[in-house]
Amino acid sequence: MDTSELKIPTVVELQAQGIKPDYIFWVGCAGSFDDRAKKITKAFAKILQASKVSFAVLGQEESCSGDPAKRAGNEFLFQMQAMANIEVLNAYETQNIVTACPHCFNTLKNEYPGLGGHYNVIHHTQLLAELFEANKLLVSGGHFKGKKITYHDPCYLSRANNIYEIPREVLSKLDAELVEMKKCKKNGLCCGAGGAQMFKESEKGHKEINVERAEQVKATNADILASSCPFCNIMMNDGLSFQDESNTTEVKDIAELIAEAADL
Amino acid sequence: MSTILSSILFLSLWIIALFVLFKNANKLKKAINQGQGSFDKSNSSVRWTQMLKVAFGQSKMGARPIAALLHLIVYIGFFVVNIELIEILIDGLFGTHRILNQVLGSLYNGFTATLEVFAALVLLAVVIFWLRRNVLRIQRFRLSEMKGWPKLDADFILYFEILLMLLFFGMNTSDMVLQSRGVAHYSEAGFFPVSALFAPLFESMTTSTLIIFERSFWWLHIIGILCFLNYLYYSKHLHIILAFPNTFFAKLGAIGQLNNMQSVTNEVKAFMDPSAAQSTDENTVASFGAKDVTDLSVLQLLNAYSCTECGRCTSVCPAHLTGKKLSPRKIMMDTRDRATALIQDKEQKSNEEKPLLDGYISREELWACTTCNACVEACPILIDPVSIILDMRRYLIMEESSGPSDLNSMMTNMENNGAPWPFSPQDRMNWTKE
Numbered sequence: 001m002d003t004s005e006l007k008i009p010t011v012v013e014l015q016a017q018g019i020k021p022d023y024i025f026w027v028g029c030a031g032s033f034d035d036r037a038k039k040i041t042k043a044f045a046k047i048l049q050a051s052k053v054s055f056a057v058l059g060q061e062e063s064c065s066g067d068p069a070k071r072a073g074n075e076f077l078f079q080m081q082a083m084a085n086i087e088v089l090n091a092y093e094t095q096n097i098v099t100a101c102p103h104c105f106n107t108l109k110n111e112y113p114g115l116g117g118h119y120n121v122i123h124h125t126q127l128l129a130e131l132f133e134a135n136k137l138l139v140s141g142g143h144f145k146g147k148k149i150t151y152h153d154p155c156y157l158s159r160a161n162n163i164y165e166i167p168r169e170v171l172s173k174l175d176a177e178l179v180e181m182k183k184c185k186k187n188g189l190c191c192g193a194g195g196a197q198m199f200k201e202s203e204k205g206h207k208e209i210n211v212e213r214a215e216q217v218k219a220t221n222a223d224i225l226a227s228s229c230p231f232c233n234i235m236m237n238d239g240l241s242f243q244d245e246s247n248t249t250e251v252k253d254i255a256e257l258i259a260e261a262a263d264l
Numbered sequence: 265m266s267t268i269l270s271s272i273l274f275l276s277l278w279i280i281a282l283f284v285l286f287k288n289a290n291k292l293k294k295a296i297n298q299g300q301g302s303f304d305k306s307n308s309s310v311r312w313t314q315m316l317k318v319a320f321g322q323s324k325m326g327a328r329p330i331a332a333l334l335h336l337i338v339y340i341g342f343f344v345v346n347i348e349l350i351e352i353l354i355d356g357l358f359g360t361h362r363i364l365n366q367v368l369g370s371l372y373n374g375f376t377a378t379l380e381v382f383a384a385l386v387l388l389a390v391v392i393f394w395l396r397r398n399v400l401r402i403q404r405f406r407l408s409e410m411k412g413w414p415k416l417d418a419d420f421i422l423y424f425e426i427l428l429m430l431l432f433f434g435m436n437t438s439d440m441v442l443q444s445r446g447v448a449h450y451s452e453a454g455f456f457p458v459s460a461l462f463a464p465l466f467e468s469m470t471t472s473t474l475i476i477f478e479r480s481f482w483w484l485h486i487i488g489i490l491c492f493l494n495y496l497y498y499s500k501h502l503h504i505i506l507a508f509p510n511t512f513f514a515k516l517g518a519i520g521q522l523n524n525m526q527s528v529t530n531e532v533k534a535f536m537d538p539s540a541a542q543s544t545d546e547n548t549v550a551s552f553g554a555k556d557v558t559d560l561s562v563l564q565l566l567n568a569y570s571c572t573e574c575g576r577c578t579s580v581c582p583a584h585l586t587g588k589k590l591s592p593r594k595i596m597m598d599t600r601d602r603a604t605a606l607i608q609d610k611e612q613k614s615n616e617e618k619p620l621l622d623g624y625i626s627r628e629e630l631w632a633c634t635t636c637n638a639c640v641e642a643c644p645i646l647i648d649p650v651s652i653i654l655d656m657r658r659y660l661i662m663e664e665s666s667g668p669s670d671l672n673s674m675m676t677n678m679e680n681n682g683a684p685w686p687f688s689p690q691d692r693m694n695w696t697k698e
Contacts, residue, residue: 006696029683031695038695045696060689063682071635072671073553073657075525077678079532110521115529155636160520186327186641190582195635199674199684203632206587 008045010059011092023048023055023127024094026108028101029064030230036237037230043259044100044124050264051136053127055098061088067103070111072196079115082107086117100124100255102156102229103194109161123157125167125228125254132173139261144176149257150222151178152213152236153188154229167228170254174261176224181216189213191235198231210239217249225251267359274356274486281490288497295607296569299562303513311512314646319511324644328576331396334389338425341386342504345432348379352486362439365453376454380436384458387429394422404575409594414500414573421501424492431485437462438478447471450478506570507645513563514646519637522654527552553658556619557603560655567647568600577639577649583632590632592639592649598624599652621656630656631668 014021025048031041048055066081089097097119099105109121131137151171157163164185171178183189192202192209202208217225217240225240227233233251240247305311317323322339325332354363365372397405397418405418436459442450466474496502515521527550554560577592578584584591602620618624633653640648661667667675674684682689 008693008696010693027692027695029685032692033683033685033687038698041695042698057693059693062692063689064678064684066678068684069675069678070522071654071657072667072675073654073659073661074675075528075552075658076532076662077675079524079528080535081678081682083532083536106518106520110518111524114524155634155638156520159637159641161518187580187638189585190634190636190638192582192634195633196671196674197634200631200668200670203583203588203590203628205583205632209582209586209634212582212586 006042006045006049009056010061011056012059012061014056015092019054020093021054021056023053023096023098024089024092025055025057026065026097026099026101026104027057027062028099028104028230030234031100032062034230034234036234040100040230040233040253040255043253043264044255046259046264047128047131047137047255047262050262051131053131053136058088065104065107067107068196068199070107071194072199082112082115082117086112086115089117089119094119097121098124098127100228100230100253102154102160103231106156106160123161123163123166123228125157125170126163128170128254128258129166132170137258137262139173139258140263141175141261143261144174144224144257147174147176147224148220148222149174149176149178149224149226150181150217150220151184151226152181152191152217152232153185154227154232155188155190155194157228158188159186167226167254170258171226174257179220179222181220183216189216191229191232191239193231193235198235208239208242210235211243212239214239214243218243222249224257225249226254226257227251228254271357271359277487277490278353281494284494285497288494291607292497292502292569295603296562296565298558298603298606299560299565300558301561301563303509303562303566305513307516310516314514314516315508315512318644318646319507322644324646327642327644331574334392337382337385337389338393341382341389344382345379345386347375348432349489352482356486361449361451362453365451372453373455376436377457380433380456380458383429383432387426390422390425390429394419394426397422404579407575407578407591407593409591409597410573410575414597417499417501418573420495421499424488424495428485428488428492431481431488433459433462435478435481435485438466438474438481441466441469442471442474442478445471447475500571500573503570503572503645506566510566510570511646513566515563515648515651519640522651525552525658551659552662553660554652554655555621555659555663557599557606559659560599560620560652564599564648564652564655565603567649567652568596568603570645571596571600571647572645573597574644576642576644577647580638580642582634582636582638588628588632589626590629595625595629595649595652596647621659625656627660627666629653630660 011021011024025045027041030037063085064081065085066078069081070078097108099108102123105121105123108119128137149171151168153164168178189212190209191213213236217236225236227236233253237251240249240251322332322336325335351362351364354360364375368375396402436456439450440456440459441463443452466477469477496505557565571593573593575593581590581592599620602624630653633650635650637650640650677684677686681687
């Protein structure tokens with residue numbers, strides 16, 4: 001992937017030109033600040049541009065959705081974050097939000113309405129599926145021919161919001177062999193990051209959760225572990241390299257795989 | 265025994281059994297009502313569907329096919345065999361013999377045969393259940409929270425069910441032999457394909473001995489059923505009743521959605537816009553989160569009493585699978601045990617200061633949860649251990665400010681710069697340039 005600068009409009013810039021974008025791309029904190037996750041953000045933004053989706057980001061006006069605070073038990077901080085974000089989103093008369101983070105997705109979709117934030121919130125895999133459906137996104141075969149891909153269900157997309165098939169449909173556009181782990185879909189094992197665990201040491205046990213999951217990935221002999229959550233991505237990368245120092249299984253977000261196959 | 269005397273005895277037994285049942289049901293209601301708020305009855309049509317599907321239709325059991333099949337047999341068998349209760353009730357009160365024969369006529373043979381087949385299947389299923397617990401030693405039945413009473417309780421239920429089924433067959437077999445001898449009162453009624461196999465055991469007995477056996481089986485069977493009914497309150501077996509209200513009142517909508525605390529919303533709104541603050545009653549100082557069962561909701565307590573301790577939740581919990589202390593099943597059992605202990609304390613006016621937090625559930629367990637909802641997904645009757653864990657975390661964070669220090673830095677970052685990491689909002693667009 002090249003390192004050329006992307007021109008991504010912010011909502012406020014578009015507003016100055018009298019334009020209201022169809023989608024607000026909610027980047028999320030991982031997507032904005034984590035070096036690995038930033039690549040996912042970039043890949044998805046390129047897809048949006050190539051597919052001529054009208055979108056903008058909030059930029060500095062975006063703040064953490066509050067998910068890790070809420071799940072750590074700090075309801076005050078969560079609601080402070082939520083209400084501040086809702087004020088911004090409502091000021092722009094936001095209708096559609098797309099995000100590449102299942103945690104932001106779940107919080108914005110399910111927990112913001114009770115606090116006055118009513119939006120149509122979709123996950124980036126849902127938008128990718130729509131773009132394929134509408135023939136706005138085309139991928140050339142060959143990139144992943146002969147490769148074995150397994151998909152890790154992020155808890156906050158799968159069990160939390162019942163989205164299992166859409167990411168798999170999108171992956172099926174790649175000319176690769178899709179294999180399932182022993183524990184998948186409703187039985188999928190967590191990567192270990194949820195519930196604010198990302199930000200703390202884990203409790204005493206005989207193994208780390210991401211290592212346990214990495215063993216299940218390894219058992220499939222997959223070349224690529226596909227995911228659709230920046231936190232799962234980080235955790236599984238760590239888990240796989242801890243589990244096997246000479247690990248060759250790549251962890252890629254679905255957006256990155258699609259961007260690659262579309263030569264973006 | 266004269267008919268009138270036995271009728272009176274029979275009626276008294278029922279009255280005593282129902283009286284005790286009523287008393288225990290009241291205790292249970294009191295225990296659950298220690299919780300906050302009331303049950304959500306909104307969207308009742310969706311709730312009825314959910315209950316019919318999940319509790320009545322057993323829709324979530326299938327994830328483990330062997331257990332599901334065995335459970336289904338016992339479940340259907342329970343309904344079918346209990347139809348016989350109607351007949352026992354009338355026969356017992358009026359001294360009749362197999363009264364339904366007169367109502368059902370030619371169908372009665374089919375009726376009794378169906379009961380026999382189901383009773384045999386139940387017996388088989390229960391024996392396999394016992395083998396799974398005691399011979400196959402399936403791991404989820406053998407975790408630390410299952411030591412002592414929970415293990416005894418589980419086995420006791422199985423022994424009880426075996427005994428009830430054997431008494432049922434004993435009753436039918438002796439009756440059948442008496443019928444074949446043309447003994448007065450034992451008019452020919454019913455077809456007993458399973459009991460027929462046991463008939464040779466009784467055929468050598470004299471008629472008077474046989475009558476004593478038949479009467480004993482009949483009485484012990486009904487006494488057994490009444491005892492079992494009253495054992496429920498003390499047992500995980502309560503799920504055979506509570507699974508229905510529990511699935512009815514369970515949270516609707518996305519599993520991932522956690523409740524927003526209204527008490528916090530009021531305070532945050534007042535903080536963000538003091539002028540618009542409602543002059544809420546200053547005296548009602550809210551306490552946040554749950555330290556004890558009285559801080560939990562009535563639904564969370566109903567959840568606790570509905571739990572059958574099957575351990576499907578714990579067997580899929582990522583924290584448990586990697587050796588952490590957390591077991592979602594233990595969270596539910598602790599909640600129930602504490603709610604029961606608290607009711608007893610109140611009755612005996614004693615005051616044992618052993619709240620749910622630290623007294624039963626440790627902080628280490630609470631902080632090990634990833635909120636992945638695998639336990640919620642796995643529960644066949646929609647119990648939600650995550651909500652209890654979250655409410656207790658809320659207490660730890662908002663009342664005691666005693667979370668893990670890493671989490672405190674995460675939250676400080678969020679307060680200061682709107683992200684869980686120490687990055688400036690100014691850098692939010694850096695990804696476009698890298």
